[in-house]
Amino acid sequence: MEQTQIFDVAIIGMGPVGATLANLLAGLGHSVVVLEREKAIFALPRAIHFDGECMRVFQNIGIAATLLPKIIPSPGMKFVDVAGEPIITWERSTDLGKHAWCESYKFYQPELEQALREQLQHYPRVDVRLRHEVFSVEPQDDRVTLRFEDTASGKIDALSARYVIGCDGARSTVRRFMGVELNDLQSHKQWVVVDTVLHQDKPELGFHSIQYCDPKRPCTYSRGPGLRRRWEIMLVDGDDAKQVTSDAWLWQQLQAWITPDEAVLQRAALYTFHSVVAKQWRTGRLFIAGDAAHQTPPFMGQGMAAGIKDAANLAWKLSAVLMGDKDAALLDTYASERLPHAREFIATAVKLGNVIQEQRLDDFGEHIGDSLKNFRTPQPHLGAGHFHSTPSPHNGEVAPQCFLRSGERVDDVAPYQAILLLHPDASATDAACKPDVQMIRTDSDSSLAYLQHLQARAVLIRPDRYVYGIASQDSDIVSLLASWQHQCAPQTAAVSV
Numbered sequence: 001m002e003q004t005q006i007f008d009v010a011i012i013g014m015g016p017v018g019a020t021l022a023n024l025l026a027g028l029g030h031s032v033v034v035l036e037r038e039k040a041i042f043a044l045p046r047a048i049h050f051d052g053e054c055m056r057v058f059q060n061i062g063i064a065a066t067l068l069p070k071i072i073p074s075p076g077m078k079f080v081d082v083a084g085e086p087i088i089t090w091e092r093s094t095d096l097g098k099h100a101w102c103e104s105y106k107f108y109q110p111e112l113e114q115a116l117r118e119q120l121q122h123y124p125r126v127d128v129r130l131r132h133e134v135f136s137v138e139p140q141d142d143r144v145t146l147r148f149e150d151t152a153s154g155k156i157d158a159l160s161a162r163y164v165i166g167c168d169g170a171r172s173t174v175r176r177f178m179g180v181e182l183n184d185l186q187s188h189k190q191w192v193v194v195d196t197v198l199h200q201d202k203p204e205l206g207f208h209s210i211q212y213c214d215p216k217r218p219c220t221y222s223r224g225p226g227l228r229r230r231w232e233i234m235l236v237d238g239d240d241a242k243q244v245t246s247d248a249w250l251w252q253q254l255q256a257w258i259t260p261d262e263a264v265l266q267r268a269a270l271y272t273f274h275s276v277v278a279k280q281w282r283t284g285r286l287f288i289a290g291d292a293a294h295q296t297p298p299f300m301g302q303g304m305a306a307g308i309k310d311a312a313n314l315a316w317k318l319s320a321v322l323m324g325d326k327d328a329a330l331l332d333t334y335a336s337e338r339l340p341h342a343r344e345f346i347a348t349a350v351k352l353g354n355v356i357q358e359q360r361l362d363d364f365g366e367h368i369g370d371s372l373k374n375f376r377t378p379q380p381h382l383g384a385g386h387f388h389s390t391p392s393p394h395n396g397e398v399a400p401q402c403f404l405r406s407g408e409r410v411d412d413v414a415p416y417q418a419i420l421l422l423h424p425d426a427s428a429t430d431a432a433c434k435p436d437v438q439m440i441r442t443d444s445d446s447s448l449a450y451l452q453h454l455q456a457r458a459v460l461i462r463p464d465r466y467v468y469g470i471a472s473q474d475s476d477i478v479s480l481l482a483s484w485q486h487q488c489a490p491q492t493a494a495v496s497v
């Protein structure tokens, strides 16, 4: 079979994670082919929530302005008992926060996917192939050959890429070819997810997501944008799985909130909420990301979000290796950094799941009591990986996004590039930063306050917006930059998880 082109990267699966990864790689100038089994965007919602960090990734891709009118900030989530008394209260500010976006957003997945796909059209080196089903993944020394069927024509064909990323969901083909097993965090309950559209707003339903910890019938309410409202209903003993997606059963369950006069049922689907993490995320030139690498129960709204963070972690590393700037060993830091981070969110979602599904608070140990009334989103560091060799407790933590005096968000000055955020008086020249680091001198209260918090003269923020390292004194800046530009071997984050 004749091979005409070797792509830098082939992405299998064009859901939100695959499309995000394709945008990030294309923005860095790479040739990317995306092979997607379906003909069109799945027209119904699956994920419904993403956090401020994801919004920042979408900003770096260039779609924030497109998304803003379509999404709503979320004020958080409450877990309540049968009497309606709060068990856990998880408030989120709807003001602009750490990422210069709100902490939490609700969205309609087809609109996000549409925005990501439209953005990809700006890149001539991106080749999107819909209705293409990959059936063979053959790694070679310098490339991977994929064989696939164009299911529209029935034609079998092949192509090659330097790297292949499986963003192909829970039943990933790429993961199967990698021969990777899943670690099971032991939570697999069956739930019905029902999406509805109100005829008109019903304000008493509220803006918070509510987890009803009712032993007789655990369920979740979650508001979507516009008139979209979702309920998730756990199956209990005696339920007939064949009945639970019927209109009659669903309306009976929903009667405490809405009636058929007030809304239409858009979709109901039966899911088992798994909690699993793949034991390995890379084998040579093959990678997995998103649901292919990890699956979480939805109770933290982090399912898709974790995949978007995978994409942001992986794209710049693939680019650096493809450009010959870094050794391929850098690619091992994708899993070593991301896996513990994703696992922490999944483990927390399992604990929260035990509260709603089994009314068990014991997992929270000493945190039972008042602190559950003020639950905060975990902020784990990345695991061991690619950080400055000079240890700092800040290496591997997510960096805030500051506004500059002009009103501009810092990332907009250097979308998905490394940034050296520098004290205005620090002695360093732009020349020291070439070629891949954008030097930005702090000129606003918030950016100066951040350097003060770090007790640093400069901080090097990676393209995925995690801290690479800090310079405590002006004389450390050159070595910080040199380390970023020349270090290949992974360093350990000072605080590992």
Ligand SMILES: O=C(O)/C=C/c1cccc(O)c1
Residues within 6 Å of the ligand: 048, 049, 074, 076, 077, 104, 209, 220, 222, 232, 298, 299, 300, 301
């Ligand atoms: O984090 C949120 O605001 C909502 C998360 C969510 C959405 C749907 C179902 C859930 O159990 C949680």
